[in-house]
Amino acid sequence: MEVEAAKSVALIVGITGMVGLNLAEALKKPRAPGGPWAVYGTARSAKPSWFSSSLVDGYIQFDLRDYEATHRELFPLANQVTHLFWMTFYYCDTEESNIAANSTMLANVLRVLTLSPISPLHHVTLLTGTKQYMGPIFDPVLGSRVVPHESPFREESDRLPFPNTYHALEDLLVSFSPKFTWSVHRSSIIFGASARSSHNILLTFAAYALICRREGSPFRFPGSRFTWEHFCDASDAGLLAEQQIWAATTTTAMAKNQAFNCTNGDVFTWKYLWKVLCEVFDVEFVAFNEGDKFDWLEEMKNKGKVWDAIVEENGLCKTNLEDITCFNAANVVLNFRLQHVCSMTKSREFGFFGFADSAKSVKKWVEKMRDMNIIPKT
Known part of the structure; x- marks a missing residue:
């Protein structure tokens, strides 16, 4: 498919991870909602041998923490990208370091893609997780102090009073409003296939x-x-892609600018x-x-x-x-x-009914x- 023929142009940040990889496959299906899609993907490392070149119209390797590199590589696409899918996470030793690194990365990309006053970017998809409800559980100091919310975790729960990268990224998205709509997808333990995901x-x-x-x-x-x-519970990478595409393309106004849990629906x-x-x-x-x-x-x-x-x-x-x-x-x-x-109740109430069998997913x-x-x- 020629890029010029695309109805929608996706930029997947973290294309070689479990969710990014499956998202690219889902977008390239002939009947993908919002399509036909042109798909560009970014990663910090070179394209691995198991990555099929047919999944993307362009594979871009650079370090998102570097604004100059981000501008150099992404500005040529700034007048094309209609949908940004943020599927990456840069892991550091502490939560404060996570916040600094990941906020810088997302801010760099958003700044470049919205430089033009007529930027076509109209939706940003952010992948996060249940650390939203549990706090910085991997932080060497804070991890032992947090008291998580009671389960089942629900999207309307108040934020825990601890530093949290997911909070920072959500706030960053909101700060760009109303330049684009957004959706946040909170996964559980992800089941997927990749040798490039930090937590597989x-x-x-x-x-x-x-x-x-x-x-x-x-x-x-x-x-x-x-x-x-x-x-x-767990989250099938294919189900995550399905929910993300639904949220990015739905014409239901109330489903925009929302956070959704995304798990398989079983336990x-x-x-x-x-x-x-x-x-x-x-x-x-x-x-x-x-x-x-x-x-x-x-x-x-x-x-x-x-x-x-x-x-x-x-x-x-x-x-x-x-x-x-x-x-x-x-x-x-x-x-x-x-x-x-x-809880998957909110997602169903807003119109997404996808599910997966966790054992079959494994x-x-x-x-x-x-x-x-x-x-x-x-």
Whole structure:
């Protein structure tokens, strides 16, 4: 499709991540709402081998934190982009640093795209998450102090009195009003396929299972009894893309300038999902045993060479274990002291009725990662 023939032009920031990748695929479908679409994508790194060039009309590599680089790369598109999809997050050691880095990135892009008084940009989509309701849980100091909202998490909940990158990004969007409309999409734990997402819990479990299988060690659940037995939810990357496109293209005025939770609509216990993972990765199920103490994080620290051997023997895309896994973040998730569940009522009330089966989602995205040659076929 020629770019000139496009009805809508999307700029996806974070094109190689789980959600950005699937969003590009969804926009390129012949019957995508708002289409036909021209799709441009940005990333900090070069295009990976598993990324299909057919997904984008242009792949742009640069550092969003650099305004001069942002202006150089994006200003030529400023008179074309109708929809900005913000699917990226730059992780730092503290929440204050997260706020500074991510706010700078988003501000740089918005400034460039709105430089012209006749900018065609009319909607911005922002991907965030349940840290909106839980506070800066990954901050080394603040993480132990926050008291999350009670679940199920609802969009109308007051902001917690702690620094939060998601608050800063939402406020930044509002500050540009009324130049464009916007929507915020708060995901839960994302199930998707990519080797470029900082927090890909499925790929983390895949690496863990494959290492256990290779070494003949048990695939033990590294979380708490509470999370083993209580409810949790997740967000399928395809469902996120579906909701984002709906919000960006709907003609329903009340659905504009809104924040929406986006989860699969079902819940699961980790006990149940662990059985699904064991089936998918062909490892023996081991029931949770509170007396079986082991330091998951410490054990995985020294498994880089084991992963290298798995990659080499199976002819996989070259990856480093520390780059594709998020053991520390997963450890936080698997030791939550609350049921991690979101309400989808607002989304349904405003007209979005999408859903996904979380167990089927796991199987789908693991198979996708196999097809992308990120993990072994069997």
